[in-house]
Amino acid sequence: MIFLNLEIGKKFMESSNDDYDISSIKTEIGNRLREERELQNMKVADLQRPGLWPATTIYGWEKGVATPKAEYLGHLQNLGFDVAYIITGKRTKQASSQIQDVLAPKRPALTGPAPTPAHSEDTLFIPLLSATGSMGPGTEALAADVVMGDVPVSLTWVQMNLPRSRPEALRLVHAYGDSMRGTLESGDFALVDTDIHSVDADGVYVLEAHQRLFIKRVRQRIDGRYEISSDNPAIKQTDILNGGHEVRICGMVVYGWNGRRF
Template sequence: MHASTERLYQAAKQMRDVSGQSAVARLLNESPQTVKNWETRGVSRAGAMTAETVIGVRAAWLLTGEGSMSAGSTSPIVINQTQAVMESEDLVRIPLLANCGSMGPGNEMLDADYVVGDLALSSHWINQHIRPGNIRELKFIHAHGESMAPTFSSGDVLLVDVGSRDPSSIEGVYVLEVRGQLYIKRVRVRMDGAMEVSSDNTNIKTVDVLNGDHQLNVLGRVVWAWNGKKL
């Protein structure tokens, strides 16, 4: 077995009490075949970044074995619930949804918001950095694709405020549903009042103007990406 995958299994067991190929795949919202492939080829960079967010293990340690296993106490995410009780009684569990947003051609939307896990955030950190209208309207989703680079990388975990759905009041990056497909795009209001949807990647930049003919549903605004970027 590849050394990076051995370290992944070690971290999942030690930090989340999860063991076995299938259980680790569910934890990371990956297919069992993907995790099986990692046993031979090694954990992908995107997989390591997801593990850093979901498990709390350092991506660099997973990939190289260098440094410490833990992502450290500077992260606002608290993974171990026993540790969480000891360190703070002011935690909020944020659901991690199975739905994934596409930074590309679109991902098929599931028929419901299936929760595959959760991450604990300090409410103090949330109120200091995010200031949502309602903490209970925060959700985590994975993002895949390259159209929003360098703002996001494929595999980033995004914190979405599903209570913020009006781009005319706050311009930013939104999760959009169009004909059953999920997208992550930047939305701004033009001077003529029309809404413009675009990608950040200059190599594949696309711009669409919403003229009322689009069957579009705004599902929420991206407020933080777990590469540490506030939106």
């Protein structure tokens, strides 16, 4: 009897260790799942899909109650999450570089890859215009929009991250110059909502003045006038519009590639 009891105890301990290891793995995956979500500046409500993975299910995954479904991880991959890190705890080389950019001091770095469509029905083609928005002295404005091509992005991602923008009104323009360094780097692409033609909120806009295009930050002052400025602290250039300037607002920059929300 003593021998049998010892054997039963041994098997119980082995079973308990296995359960502990599995529970520990679930907890670690859940922690990394939450960490990646917070890194992407997203809420659980942004990711839920009723009937597939409701908010309560996602919370359970993040708490380590269960492991996330493959479909959910595939969805996160399309949104720019580092799924390899979530599963293994080891970041890819590209993701590690992006994390360092995010954590770099005194620089709100652009982060996140372009949202790849999950399937054909999830595809939104955004026109890439030949027009270039300068973050410096300005560049010649074209008489009409010339489309160089269409860039496929995830429609789900657009609807989730830009709920106030009409997908058909979105355009991509190339940005160059140094005056917006820290927000947009020279060579980045700006995703512009062309439905916006007035400054109802402080932000970054594409402006046309004297037949030239600019990408600048615009805010309304207490006196009602508009202040146009640069984000680069090394360039202390600020213009005040007093009503006599002929400036046309071509749209508001709602995203900067590779993917930092404004």
